[in-house]
Amino acid sequence: MLVSEIPAALVKLWDALEGTSKMRASLFNLLIVTPNNKRTAYVRDITLKVLERFPSRVIFTTIDKTLSDDTLTASVSLIPGAKGAYDVVCDFIDLQASKQAQAKIPFVILPHLLPDLPLYILWGEDPVQDNPISHQLEKWATRIIFDSEVTDNLPAFAKTLLEHANDCEIADLNWGRLESWRDLLASTFYSEERLETLKKAQKICITYNAYETPFFCHTKIQALYLQSWLATQLNWKLTKTEKEIFQYDSLTVELKAAKNQDLPPGTVISLDIFTPTDVHFAFSRDPKHPYHIRTLICDVEKCEIPTMFVFSKAKSGLSLVNEITHNGTSPHFLKVLEFLSKQRVL
Amino acid sequence: MTLLEGQQSRLAQPCSLVVFGATGDLTSRKIIPALYNLLKDGQLPSLFTCIGFARRPKTNEEFRAEMKEAATKYSRTKPIEEAIWSHFQDHLFYHQSEFHEDEGYETLKTLLQQFDIKYGTKGNRIFYLATQPNSFTVICEKLHKAGLIYDEKKVKDRWSRIIIEKPFGHDLASAHALQDELLKHCTEKQIYRIDHYLGKETVQNLLVFRFANSIFESLWNNRHIDHIQITVAEDLGIGTRGKFYENAGQLRDMIQNHTMQILSLVAMEPPVSLEADAIRDQKVKALEAIKPLQLSKIVRGQYGPGLINGQEVVGYRQEQDVNPASTIETYLALKVEFENPRWSGVPFYVRAGKRLPKKTTEVAVIFKEPPVTLFQNGNRKNPPNALVIRIQPDEGTSLKINCKVPGPSNILQPVKMDFRYGSYFGTTPPEAYERLICDCMVGDSTLFAREDEVFNSWKLLTPLLDDWAKNPPKDFPNYSAGSWGPKAADQLIEADGRKWRLS
Numbered sequence: 001m002l003v004s005e006i007p008a009a010l011v012k013l014w015d016a017l018e019g020t021s022k023m024r025a026s027l028f029n030l031l032i033v034t035p036n037n038k039r040t041a042y043v044r045d046i047t048l049k050v051l052e053r054f055p056s057r058v059i060f061t062t063i064d065k066t067l068s069d070d071t072l073t074a075s076v077s078l079i080p081g082a083k084g085a086y087d088v089v090c091d092f093i094d095l096q097a098s099k100q101a102q103a104k105i106p107f108v109i110l111p112h113l114l115p116d117l118p119l120y121i122l123w124g125e126d127p128v129q130d131n132p133i134s135h136q137l138e139k140w141a142t143r144i145i146f147d148s149e150v151t152d153n154l155p156a157f158a159k160t161l162l163e164h165a166n167d168c169e170i171a172d173l174n175w176g177r178l179e180s181w182r183d184l185l186a187s188t189f190y191s192e193e194r195l196e197t198l199k200k201a202q203k204i205c206i207t208y209n210a211y212e213t214p215f216f217c218h219t220k221i222q223a224l225y226l227q228s229w230l231a232t233q234l235n236w237k238l239t240k241t242e243k244e245i246f247q248y249d250s251l252t253v254e255l256k257a258a259k260n261q262d263l264p265p266g267t268v269i270s271l272d273i274f275t276p277t278d279v280h281f282a283f284s285r286d287p288k289h290p291y292h293i294r295t296l297i298c299d300v301e302k303c304e305i306p307t308m309f310v311f312s313k314a315k316s317g318l319s320l321v322n323e324i325t326h327n328g329t330s331p332h333f334l335k336v337l338e339f340l341s342k343q344r345v346l
Numbered sequence: 347m348t349l350l351e352g353q354q355s356r357l358a359q360p361c362s363l364v365v366f367g368a369t370g371d372l373t374s375r376k377i378i379p380a381l382y383n384l385l386k387d388g389q390l391p392s393l394f395t396c397i398g399f400a401r402r403p404k405t406n407e408e409f410r411a412e413m414k415e416a417a418t419k420y421s422r423t424k425p426i427e428e429a430i431w432s433h434f435q436d437h438l439f440y441h442q443s444e445f446h447e448d449e450g451y452e453t454l455k456t457l458l459q460q461f462d463i464k465y466g467t468k469g470n471r472i473f474y475l476a477t478q479p480n481s482f483t484v485i486c487e488k489l490h491k492a493g494l495i496y497d498e499k500k501v502k503d504r505w506s507r508i509i510i511e512k513p514f515g516h517d518l519a520s521a522h523a524l525q526d527e528l529l530k531h532c533t534e535k536q537i538y539r540i541d542h543y544l545g546k547e548t549v550q551n552l553l554v555f556r557f558a559n560s561i562f563e564s565l566w567n568n569r570h571i572d573h574i575q576i577t578v579a580e581d582l583g584i585g586t587r588g589k590f591y592e593n594a595g596q597l598r599d600m601i602q603n604h605t606m607q608i609l610s611l612v613a614m615e616p617p618v619s620l621e622a623d624a625i626r627d628q629k630v631k632a633l634e635a636i637k638p639l640q641l642s643k644i645v646r647g648q649y650g651p652g653l654i655n656g657q658e659v660v661g662y663r664q665e666q667d668v669n670p671a672s673t674i675e676t677y678l679a680l681k682v683e684f685e686n687p688r689w690s691g692v693p694f695y696v697r698a699g700k701r702l703p704k705k706t707t708e709v710a711v712i713f714k715e716p717p718v719t720l721f722q723n724g725n726r727k728n729p730p731n732a733l734v735i736r737i738q739p740d741e742g743t744s745l746k747i748n749c750k751v752p753g754p755s756n757i758l759q760p761v762k763m764d765f766r767y768g769s770y771f772g773t774t775p776p777e778a779y780e781r782l783i784c785d786c787m788v789g790d791s792t793l794f795a796r797e798d799e800v801f802n803s804w805k806l807l808t809p810l811l812d813d814w815a816k817n818p819p820k821d822f823p824n825y826s827a828g829s830w831g832p833k834a835a836d837q838l839i840e841a842d843g844r845k846w847r848l849s
Contacts, residue, residue, distance in 0.1 A: 004656050004657055027759060028759070074656075106829075107653035110703035110704075110829075111703045115848055116734060116760070116762055116848075117762060140848050327758065
């Protein structure tokens, strides 16, 4: 349908709800801008997961670079939302635009944003490639969630995000996906003493899932985020980088690739921390329950009883949900971006 | 002694309504459909006639056929009911005359006298001036000369009233001059200056909302309110009104009348009663309390080409009957400040424009932050509470509050409580013209602008017009059709650390 027909089509859908037990609801506006590629279906899938948790008005915009003319079409539907006492449904506006027509998108979107509700934007394009519409939408956004998976140049991506952070709250899906690991490390190294041990670690090994899928091929990013987070929070000084090895004075951080088809691509599979006093902190996944992380702390003489930490938020799509409900730009994430932006190639 | 009780005591009195400019758009789009719906809703007096007065030769039958077509197209209730229309058109007539010819008024007088006898309209008259403003004076003069406007001191058993459309003058001096001319032929009490915004349900509800709800009235001041935003946005351009608009602009078309009326209703003190003058006295006091506008706090704009609803539209300068180098404003944003105990320190940001992303008129009251921020959201403040009164479309009221997201942590998310007239009362609210014409028949002038309201509004805005005459804008067009206005308008509010709401 033509984009001018959106309002009438929505009214028709709402009228059809009359007399049913279904109720429209929107907690916020969720705008997705994504290229039309193999990843689009995945982005749509995680969007639906958000709706299961938080009913919202979705404007799902696909930029199709294969279309050569000035195409801009739309469709509208009602999508089931969160299950509860009522059958909640959400407005879902689909926009398809050719590259040539994408400049029209802000004009098309503006009348359909629900006033007084936050606007969260999932920007599925590479922000490094300047896109004028992102700047236009940015001023209305409560927060922009980027997707580092789409970039081939992480330092440039980090630099660009820092620029956006001056005007708007920002987040990144891969940063969100790492939240459980950050929680685990924070709870393990809870005391001054433990933190001091970590600070003076000799070697850290981060094993990540290098198994690629058609929509996920930059598998090293979460591992890079994790090591950068540790470095920036513990004030390590980087002296040298070489491929997948980061040297900080006497500490070596190594990123190791492994392939595991049972886990999402890019996931941190395990983490090993070795101290000069031969203490080994081993964080590994339970083979039967991959979202259960076993922590084992050993020194030369003894091992502590292993503990279990459950990554309850790690299911697909929940990282986007988490990023939405987090408020403000994480200061830790900003430090990570600063660190990464200064690297040459990663 | 009366048989009427309660709300029915507002029953309209028998009368004849003469519409000057009967072949114009306003008559066909608004006045006739309003009269039809009043009849349908039982609000029109049973003893009633309507006479269209215009220059073009036309028979009663031709006029009735045209008006039926218009009512079919523009009526609030559709389809029109044949039986009701048939009854209505039996009381609908056409009278051809030039506005300046005495003879036309003499024949009109005779006609009205005949109707008084035949239809029982009792000598009561409403003269609706739906014409260009330059005809107002001549029509009043001729009506007076023909004895159609009664001397209120002498004539007590019947009445005559004049409804005047906006604009009332084009600046302070011309408004005074027009008023002086009109007062030669009638009294202020006989003049009903129509501003259709005042007839809208939600505008009327502003008073109810403020003064019948203690929770809001107690918060309605500078202790609790940070600022107020008034938005009057239209997605339409100027259409075929190029000639008119080139002489008017947004300030005269929207700000001086509609927007200032809304502003005064939001800012006024409680009236001592619901009498017309009690309310209008308070509105005038509110307007008088506005500090002179600072030129640096005004942003004017003109739309260039852009997109509305996905369709490409031309810029203002490319519109029909518009000067290709026109410097007329189609957008205006201003910061209004009051000097009174209630509003001192609370800015009112007002914006009105054409070719904005959507049609919406609303008042947003943005509250101050709580004195202690217990629930700080990371490095971000919680969004302020906002009370939004939607005047059109989708009339209603919403309140934005912060709410805890279910779960173990204290994460806050703004949510909205929303009241919609359409959903709650289940009926389409009457058109503003229905209410206002009915009020005039009843003799209730509450929802019509009084002379001092108009003068105060012009007094405030005329210095802008004077300045603009000397300093034409250099950057027009400065916003794209389909955007929310010029960048400078964003800067106007952002300079105070605030932001326009996404309406």
